[in-house]
Amino acid sequence: MADAALDRESGGGSVRILDGVIATPELAAPPAISPTSQEYGIRKAFRTLLSDMRRDWQLYVLLAPMIIWFVVFLYTPMYGLQIAFKQYSLFRGIEGSPWIGFDNFVALFSNEYFLRAVKNTLLISFYSLVFAFPVPIILALMFNEIHHQGFRRIAQTITYLPHFISAVIIAGLVINFLSPTTGIVNILLDRLGFEKIYFLTIPEYFRPIFIGSNIWKEAGFDSIVYLAAIAGINPALYESARMDGASRLQMIRYITLPSLLPVIMIMMIIRVGQLIEVNFEYIILLYQPATFETADVISTFIYRAGLQNNQYALGTAADLFNAVVALILVVSANWLSRRYSQHSVW
Amino acid sequence: MKRIMTAALLSALLAGAPAAAQDTKTTKIVDKPLELTIHMHFRDKYVWNDDWPVAKELTRLTGIKLKNVASKATTLSREAFNLLMASGNLPDIVAGNELRQDFVRYGMEGAFQPLNKLIDQHAPNLKRFLAENETIRKAITAPDGNIYWIPYVPDGKFARGWFIRYDWLEKLGLQPPQTVDELYTALKAFRERDPNGNGQKDEVPLFFREPDTELQRLLVLWDGRSSGSDAAHDFYVDSGKVRHPYTGENYRTGIRNIAKWYAEGLIDKEVYTRRARAREALLGANQGGMTYDWFASTASYNTSLKDKVPGMKFLAIAPPASPSGKRLNENRRSRMRPDGWAISVTNKHPVETIKLFDFYFTPQGRLLSNFGVEGQHYDMVDGKPRYKPEILNAKAPVNAQMWDIGAQIPIGFWQDYDYERQWTDENALKSIELYEKGNYLTDEFLGVSMTVDERQVFDRHMPNIQTYMIEQMQAWVLGSRDVDKDWESYNAQLKKLGLDQVLAVMQKAYERQYR
Numbered sequence: 073m074a075d076a077a078l079d080r081e082s083g084g085g086s087v088r089i090l091d092g093v094i095a096t097p098e099l100a101a102p103p104a105i106s107p108t109s110q111e112y113g114i115r116k117a118f119r120t121l122l123s124d125m126r127r128d129w130q131l132y133v134l135l136a137p138m139i140i141w142f143v144v145f146l147y148t149p150m151y152g153l154q155i156a157f158k159q160y161s162l163f164r165g166i167e168g169s170p171w172i173g174f175d176n177f178v179a180l181f182s183n184e185y186f187l188r189a190v191k192n193t194l195l196i197s198f199y200s201l202v203f204a205f206p207v208p209i210i211l212a213l214m215f216n217e218i219h220h221q222g223f224r225r226i227a228q229t230i231t232y233l234p235h236f237i238s239a240v241i242i243a244g245l246v247i248n249f250l251s252p253t254t255g256i257v258n259i260l261l262d263r264l265g266f267e268k269i270y271f272l273t274i275p276e277y278f279r280p281i282f283i284g285s286n287i288w289k290e291a292g293f294d295s296i297v298y299l300a301a302i303a304g305i306n307p308a309l310y311e312s313a314r315m316d317g318a319s320r321l322q323m324i325r326y327i328t329l330p331s332l333l334p335v336i337m338i339m340m341i342i343r344v345g346q347l348i349e350v351n352f353e354y355i356i357l358l359y360q361p362a363t364f365e366t367a368d369v370i371s372t373f374i375y376r377a378g379l380q381n382n383q384y385a386l387g388t389a390a391d392l393f394n395a396v397v398a399l400i401l402v403v404s405a406n407w408l409s410r411r412y413s414q415h416s417v418w
Numbered sequence: 419m420k421r422i423m424t425a426a427l428l429s430a431l432l433a434g435a436p437a438a439a440q441d442t443k444t445t446k447i448v449d450k451p452l453e454l455t456i457h458m459h460f461r462d463k464y465v466w467n468d469d470w471p472v473a474k475e476l477t478r479l480t481g482i483k484l485k486n487v488a489s490k491a492t493t494l495s496r497e498a499f500n501l502l503m504a505s506g507n508l509p510d511i512v513a514g515n516e517l518r519q520d521f522v523r524y525g526m527e528g529a530f531q532p533l534n535k536l537i538d539q540h541a542p543n544l545k546r547f548l549a550e551n552e553t554i555r556k557a558i559t560a561p562d563g564n565i566y567w568i569p570y571v572p573d574g575k576f577a578r579g580w581f582i583r584y585d586w587l588e589k590l591g592l593q594p595p596q597t598v599d600e601l602y603t604a605l606k607a608f609r610e611r612d613p614n615g616n617g618q619k620d621e622v623p624l625f626f627r628e629p630d631t632e633l634q635r636l637l638v639l640w641d642g643r644s645s646g647s648d649a650a651h652d653f654y655v656d657s658g659k660v661r662h663p664y665t666g667e668n669y670r671t672g673i674r675n676i677a678k679w680y681a682e683g684l685i686d687k688e689v690y691t692r693r694a695r696a697r698e699a700l701l702g703a704n705q706g707g708m709t710y711d712w713f714a715s716t717a718s719y720n721t722s723l724k725d726k727v728p729g730m731k732f733l734a735i736a737p738p739a740s741p742s743g744k745r746l747n748e749n750r751r752s753r754m755r756p757d758g759w760a761i762s763v764t765n766k767h768p769v770e771t772i773k774l775f776d777f778y779f780t781p782q783g784r785l786l787s788n789f790g791v792e793g794q795h796y797d798m799v800d801g802k803p804r805y806k807p808e809i810l811n812a813k814a815p816v817n818a819q820m821w822d823i824g825a826q827i828p829i830g831f832w833q834d835y836d837y838e839r840q841w842t843d844e845n846a847l848k849s850i851e852l853y854e855k856g857n858y859l860t861d862e863f864l865g866v867s868m869t870v871d872e873r874q875v876f877d878r879h880m881p882n883i884q885t886y887m888i889e890q891m892q893a894w895v896l897g898s899r900d901v902d903k904d905w906e907s908y909n910a911q912l913k914k915l916g917l918d919q920v921l922a923v924m925q926k927a928y929e930r931q932y933r
Contacts, residue, residue, distance in 0.1 A: 162503035163524045185882045247691045272691055273896050360690050361630075362892035364885060377881040382500075386877075 156389040176389035186390070189373035192366060197347040200283050205343060207291040209336060212298035213324055228299075231292025243357035246285050247272065272358065275365040282358060282367070286351070301335040302328060337415040345402035348394050370394065445782055447773045448481040454771060455509035459488040459498035460757070460828050466513070470824025475791045479782065482774050484511070503529070508762035511771060515828040518558075518567070518756035522867045525566030530760040531768055532564035540769050541776035544568065547832065554754050556932050557864035561872075568775050568830030569758040574838065576853045577648070578632070578749040580738070581716050582708040584731040586613035594735045598639040601738045605684040608707040616704075623707040624679070625686040627697045630888070633689060633895070635710045636679075637663070637672035638748050641740045646863035648752045651884055653924055655863050660924040664887045665912065673894050673901045681897050690892065702726055710749075714838075717846035734849030736856050747858035754864055757828030778831040787831040790823050805840055816841045866927035875923045879916035886915060 125132050151166075156176055158169040180186050211231065218224040234242070249255050250271040258268045271277045309327050318326070352371035359367035374387045410416035458466035466486040467473060477483045487509045492498040495514055502512070503524060512521075512530070521530060537545050548555040551571075558565055587594060587604060590611055595601040605623040607613070614621060626632045631651075634644035643663035646654025653660050663669065679685050686692060692699070700706030701719050704727045709716065713734065720732055737745045761771050777783040789796040789803045796803045809819055817838070820826040826837070839847070853859075868876060890908060893899040901908075 161524075161527060162500055163506070163527050163529045165504065165506060179878055183882060185885055251691065252687050270687065270896070273892070274898065360892060361885070361888040362690070362896055362898070364889045368885075376885065377877075383877060 153388060153392055155385050156392045158385055160385040160388075162384075176385050177393070179386065180389055180393070185368070186370075186373055188365075189368050189370045193348060193350055193369040193371075195366075196279055196282065196350050196369060199279055200286065200350075201343060201347070203283055204287045204291070205340070207287050208294035209298055209332070211291055212295040212302060213328060215295065215299060216302050216328065217320065217324075228292065228295075231295070233292070234289045235293035237289070239351065239354040239357060242285060242289055243354060246281065246358065250281070273360055273362040275363045275367070278359065278363045278367045282355065286354070297339065298332060298335060301332050305331045333413060334415045337409045337413055338417060341402060341405045341409060341417050344405040345398050347401055348398050442479055445479040445777060445780070446481050447770055447777070451477075451481055451483065452767065452770055453483045453485055454511060454765070454767065454774075455487050456484045456511040456513060456759075457488045457498075457502050457509045458486065458511075458513040458759075458827075458829070459492060459495045460514045462493055462495050464821065464827070465490050467824065471791050471794060472786055472824035475786055476777075479786070480774060480777055482770060508764050510762055510765040510767065511759055512762060513759035513829050515570075515755070515757040517758070517760075518569070518865075519867075521567035521758070521760045522560045523873075525564065525760065526560055526562055526870075529763055530566045531763055531765065532566060533568070533761065533772060534563075534565050536761075536768055536772040537565070537776075541772050541779075543779040544772075544776045547571075547779050551753075553864060553932075557754055559931060560867050561869040561927070561930065567758050567760040570755040570828045570830060571753065571832045572751050572755055573833040574751045574835035575859055576713060576747065576749075576850050577751050578635075578710055578712050579734045579747060579849060579853055580708065580710055580736075581732050581849070582735050583608075583613070583706075584733055585729050586707060589613050589615075595738050596736070597739045598741065601639070602679075602684075605679070605707065606682070609683055613707070614704045620705050621707060622686045622700050622705050623684045625692070625696050625700050625706045625709050626689055627694060627709070627711060629689045629693065632710050633676075633685070634663075634891070635748055636676050637669065638746050639738055639740055640668060640672040640675055641742050641744060642666075642668040642672035644748060647865060648749065648862070649865075651888065652865070653863060655861075655928065660863075660921060660928050662887075662917065662921070664891065665909075665917070670901055670905055673891065677894050677897055677901065680895050685895075690896075701730070701732065704730075713850050714842050714846045717843045717849055720845050721843065733845060734852055736852060737858050745856065745858055746860055747853055748860050750859055750862060752862060752864075755828065758830040775830055778829070784832055784834055787825055787827075787829070788834045788837045790820065790825045795823065795825075802836070810841055866924060866931050868923065868927050872923045872927055875916075875919055879920050883912060883915045883917050883920065886911060 155166060155169065157171060157173060158166070159172045159175075160166070160169045215224060215228055218227065250257050252258050252268050252270045257271070262268055269277075271281060305328065309331075310323060313323050313327060348370070350369050350371070352369070352375070355367060355369055355372055356375070359372065370390060374390050377383055377386060406416045406418065456466050465488045466484060468477075468483060468485060473484065488498055488502075492501075496516070499512075499514060499517065499520065502508070503520075508529065524530060525532070537548070554569065554571065555565075558567060558569055560566055582594070582604075584594070586608060590604075590607045590613055592604050592607060593600075595604045608621050608623040609619070612619065612621070624636075631645070637644050643654050645652040645663060651664070653662055655661070676685070680687075680689075686696065686700075689696075697706070697709060697711060697716070697719070701723060716732065717734075720730060723730055737747045739745045759775070761768055761775075765771055778787055785792070785796075785803055789805070792798065792803075795809055796805050798804070805816065809816060812819060814822075817826055820837070826833070842850075890899070890904065894901040894904070
């Protein structure tokens with residue numbers, strides 16, 4: 073709380089976590105209105121950058137590989153995005169293929185199964201956000217309260233382990249556990265006097281199974297970042313709270329959670345940006361035609377459409393759509409976060 | 419002349435390779451050695467290798483050496499081909515598997531040379547083969563009337579068949595089922611009367627290793643179809659009309675019965691999740707009763723499980739007759755694979771290349787591409803090629819050994835089933851013989867080549883239609899929906915998704931190509 077108040081006083085309006093060194097007062101100044109002064113600002117900023125570079129050239133050399141990587145692997149391929157608007161032929165190439173305007177997008181959006189896939193993607197992601205996102209935080213808080221070091225280490229290792237198992241094996245485990253004849257879940261149901269259920273062919277069960285097994289797989293590993301953040305909290309805060317007679321729950325509520333908030337918000341923004349992506353490989357392994365109704369997501373839809381006829385243009389159109397939606401989601405999440413919690417990525 | 423011949427023979431004898439030297443005379447294509455480049459990446463892990471014994475022998479026989487340009491680093495043949503096309507830098511020959519549609523499409527766009535004239539003038543054996551096999555000629559012809567590629571032509575008839583536990587039938591006092599009703603009785607008895615004798619009702623009468631494609635073969639038992647080709651869910655042709663197997667009254671009847679069988683436990687309850695391990699697991703546990711699967715590999719379990727399941731007799735039965743009295747075995751070895759090779763437009767030696775393609779349809783070329791090198795991998799016994807014992811008795815299967823020496827690879831060659839018969843299990847041969855005697859072979863639809871506009875219609879509608887069809891089918895089989903209740907809405911939805919347009923396009927392409 074104290075940090076946030078301090079920053080508000082400094083006039084920036086938001087905590088500029090990633091700007092670090094470059095956030096000089098000139099740059100953070102509110103945008104000027106007249107065009108001449110704006111140009112002046114830009115020119116000045118450029119000059120500052122140049123002199124900075126001359127002074128700290130070692131730092132910029134260290135930065136260079138990452139920038140080159142971005143340019144080569146993320147910006148150059150964007151040239152190919154134009155095939156979303158073309159009738160693309162590999163042999164004719166990107167230039168040689170004829171333009172067809174928005175035909176590929178029309179084909180996508182007039183397709184009820186694509187729309188169903190969009191809906192399923194968003195639902196699976198949304199439910200993951202609601203149910204899976206808080207789990208690592210809770211887990212980290214719980215680990216933090218374990219005072220026996222040996223026990224804590226063992227518990228942590230056990231929860232990390234599933235992260236390192238490949239999706240194929242996890243899917244195999246899930247299929248075996250839920251098998252109607254030999255699966256442990258159905259044997260339990262049977263013993264308790266319930267009907268056996270062929271879970272993986274019933275659309276209603278798909279999302280809980282998918283999200284549940286993902287929580288089991290990733291929660292332990294995802295809790296590491298929160299544990300690291302907790303380790304960074306000033307112990308003096310706890311000491312003084314203890315002096316004031318705060319209980320452990322009160323300390324979690326008034327010290328640990330507020331200190332974690334920046335990390336939680338950033339993780340949240342990153343997650344929201346990935347709302348439109350789900351673990352394609354894992355879905356392919358678990359779904360059946362019988363569960364397409366809830367399990368068919370954008371990526372699996374494109375996979376099936378693409379496999380039949382190599383429809384690159386259609387796939388690119390869907391990808392472009394994905395990217396635009398993801399961008400909107402990230403920007404709005406960031407805006408919301410800045411507005412209501414004063415924490416944001418930029 | 420005579421003297422030259424004698425001299426040639428004499429020098430051949432002196433060289434100590436009599437059989438080898440004389441046959442190059444008829445097979446030589448070029449006087450001066452010629453090197454052609456080839457891009458061939460296949461089955462996701464092999465590339466053309468000029469060190470293969472078969473490739474070396476090819477060079478010796480024809481004078482042409484093929485130099486590979488495909489990258490060994492790639493582990494996806496599809497990707498390798500795509501990269502090649504996108505690079506625009508084409509080698510003399512492009513080859514590989516699953517390339518049929520690409521050869522046609524890029525051929526029409528100008529990447530590959532039309533072969534019709536070349537075949538006419540320079541490839542007598544290929545010409546004769548295509549004249550004798552009209553359907554294959556039609557199937558490889560592009561919508562513009564040109565032929566752009568030469569396919570891999572498999573040999574042999576039957577691929578999969580119905581296998582049942584004869585020992586269980588005997589134990590229960592049943593005859594091998596001849597009709598679908600008798601089959602029902604037998605499966606019911608498998609389920610109810612404990613043929614494995616362990617006191618538990620754990621028998622799985624019908625199981626399928628590939629439920630997405632093979633479970634539907636049951637439709638044939640009620641006069642339906644599951645696919646017209648060896649691809650899944652494919653169209654078929656019924657008296658000149660292209661139809662889809664998942665439509666019509668027979669399909670409805672079939673699905674209704676399959677759902678009933680599933681509900682009664684005659685079909686594996688876990689059929690959609692057990693998958694690849696189903697056959698091995700259920701036979702090994704002495705629980706599986708019947709399946710539809712490949713002859714050779716299925717029959718081999720009689721030997722490999724001899725100790726684990728004593729007395730097991732898992733052999734083929736003739737396809738049970740449908741209510742209308744028809745016995746049909748739907749799955750067969752295709753007469754033409756979507757694999758093969760084509761000549762790039764940049765190739766400067768099209769005549770020599772087509773002669774090379776022609777060589778594979780000569781007797782020598784067939785021996786080389788099927789059996790390897792004479793004296794090294796096989797010997798001629800009574801005029802027939804016989805594998806050497808060290809090949810037949812090796813640990814690796816013969817087909818894998820052939821791939822390693824460059825034979826039986828997906829170029830445009832004509833397979834000889836005799837290559838496989840030599841190492842097929844006795845039980846499998848007996849089973850295949852049963853099907854051959856009954857002549858249960860189905861005619862196969864070799865597919866159509868579409869124009870760009872036709873393909874656009876097809877691509878727009880078909881993926882959705884197929885998704886909807888198989889989604890519904892599973893729901894019906896599993897009993898979560900009822901086929902009779904859904905039937906009207908099913909047909910309405912198919913109409914809405916554009917099945918009529920797709921059928922119209924298919925029909926048009928079919929008539930252009932096969933009439």
